[in-house]
Amino acid sequence: MATVEQFAGRLAAVSNAAEPAYRSPPHNIEAEQALLGAILVNNDAFDRVSDFLKSDHFIEEIHRRIFEIAGSLIRAGKLASPITLKTFLGDHDVGGATVPQYLARLAAEATTVINANDYGRTIYDLAIRRELILIGEDTVNVAYDAPVDSSPREQIEEAERRLYQIAESGRYDGGFQRFSDALKTAVDMAAKAYERDGNLSGVATGLVDLDRYMGGLQASDLVILAGRPGMGKTALATNIAFNIAKAHQSQLRADGTNETINGGIVGFFSLEMSSEQLATRIIAEQSGVPSYKIRRGDISEQDFHRVAEAVRDMQSIPFYIDQTGGISIAQLTARARRLKRQRGLDLLVVDYLQLLSGSKTKGDNRVQELTEITMGLKSLAKELNVPVLALSQLSRQVEQRDDKRPQLSDLRESGSIEQDADVVMFVFREEYYLKNKEPRAGTPEHIAWMGEMERTHGRAEVILGKQRHGPTGTVELQFEAELTRFGNLAKEDALPAHY
Incomplete structure (x- = not known):
């Protein structure tokens, strides 16, 4: 094996033998x-x-x-x-x-x-090429003489950020289009909605009442799903994502590529939970066996067969999970583009917004950083032409009010979330709050409390606080806490007469 000195000597000899000629940057x-x-x-x-x-x-x-x-x-x-x-x-x-x-x-x-x-x-193109050369030179120089406190990962993120900045600035493929072209696009969308299950213009969530309000998840939309801890944000996002992946159907185009005709291919950025935890939740939801029993192995033979059958059915669904924690918006963007190119993509889920980081240039200002993140997600939704479902925390001021239903003003850390989002949804379960307010047994208050508990048991509300394409309002869903599963709520007027 050659020593470092021998290697350096050979490298110097090669360099001296063929000195590269000076190359001027591309210009005209x-x-x-x-x-x-x-x-x-x-x-x-x-x-x-x-x-x-x-x-x-x-x-x-x-x-x-x-x-x-x-x-x-x-x-x-x-x-x-x-x-x-x-x-x-x-x-x-x-x-x-x-x-x-x-x-x-x-x-x-x-x-x-x-x-x-x-x-x-x-x-313009020559200027971009010069900028790419500059980024390449900086990347090489920093890699050679990296500071002690700088990791390769940070250098990659900085290079990605600069490349993304070039890609986003000064695009010349926009401008005005004829109104007749926009009309054709709108009619094509309506025709596809007519052919699709549920007659929706967007991707069906599998929750009928929610789809009726939203028309499904619309391409290029940034959809924010917010709620306080314990409300079931991740559970609802997981349910929607899995419903879409499970319903996926595609057909071959004339050029040999696949086109989604129903459901969709899902990319799920799980920044908080591991892929195993997420998988356990989905298995519980599909098999009907509570996740805590699956984790402890406390299941009967019948339960085991139900789990095995659910797993077998889920093997082939197009559901892709990235469990890397603390990634930047630049990394997320690069990975989403890669998934779209290699596998296809119809829905992107981010769990959750506040765990993403922005570029270092924003300093310690978290509001500016979050503004950069939400703008980045909205740009990504438009670029990839897919809905992006991003989860968000809510501030604690919700807990100070008598009515705990969230409002747009409760969105945490930045008004940019409300501004950049096309749809803002809140998950609210009154049962969660009532459970902690049980009065002393035998009192009139306790009897009234039991009535309230019965009324709210197994029910959840999805409050549409903002929607660019349709009305705002509240959608009621069924919620099974043991299985962390949301479903369609059976309406009393839709039940059989003998029920």
Whole structure:
């Protein structure tokens, strides 16, 4: 085995034998000149590129200044021309010519307005490539000379954050579309809803009354599910996620890829519970055997067969769990993209929001960090075109009120949760609070309490506090505490007459 000194000697010999030639960063001066000339001749060219192109994307300093000043003049409703610009640029040498001469040359050699967008995209793409090179160099340099208190994981997160920042900034694939295109998309969505089970435009949760209010979970929506500890947030999210995965059906497209026609492929980020705990809950829910009995092995032979049968039925469902704790929004985004690319994805669940971390640049300000997280989740939902169901804690002020039903103002740490979410749901179980208020037996209060307990037993409320696509209100569900299972509540008017 070669020693470190021998290895270093061989590396030095190879380096000396073939010194790499200096490579200049990718750029296109001619494209920059042609675009700036087009803007100076016809200011309409600026409007074609201003939504994605910034002055920082130009490699030449003089070009950055020309683009920035021209933009300021145009936005102020003034004319940007070689004559109006020279006042702001001063008088110095630019490649052997004065500023007025250089501006006149740009205008004389200008491209047409029609080509402005193409030149703008070329300049933008080259700037992104330069930024990628810079990130790569920084990553290599930090890896060589890493500080003692810096772990490789932190370096990966920082690189991911910077890459994600590039991907999100300055996209030029947006802009206006014809209303007829939007109409076609809306009609296609309605047609798919007509063909799908339950006639829903979104992904069916398996809870009929909830689906009736929401039309299912809608693609590109950020859905917040909040509640105090003990209300059953995770149980409801798990029930919904499993119902969707279990109902999954797909068909082969003409291009050989699979298309989901019912249910969906689910990605579940379990930041609090381990995958084994989550699996035990789902087994309990599906088999009807309480999870505490499964964990202790306190089950009969009949129970064991029910568990085995439930496990056998669940083997092939498309339900993927990531149990890594304390991950950043950048890591979550990268893993969700990977799952979408490799397996497909129709629903993403995050349990829960406050356990995610943002980038280090936000410092110790938790409100700003949470704003970054919720904005990141909303952007991810739009990018992947899937609903993102994120669980959230509620502040303790709920406990101070006589009516413990949550409100939007109870969302913890940041108003950005309410602002960025398309739907905000609260889980509330009155039985949980009544159980701790039992009066002394034999008193009139105790008789009234027993009546209240009977009324609320096995019932839960899902309060829709905000919904962009439909009404707000309250949906009642059945809740089996032993199995942590939510289900549809049988309505009295829907029961048979002899019941």
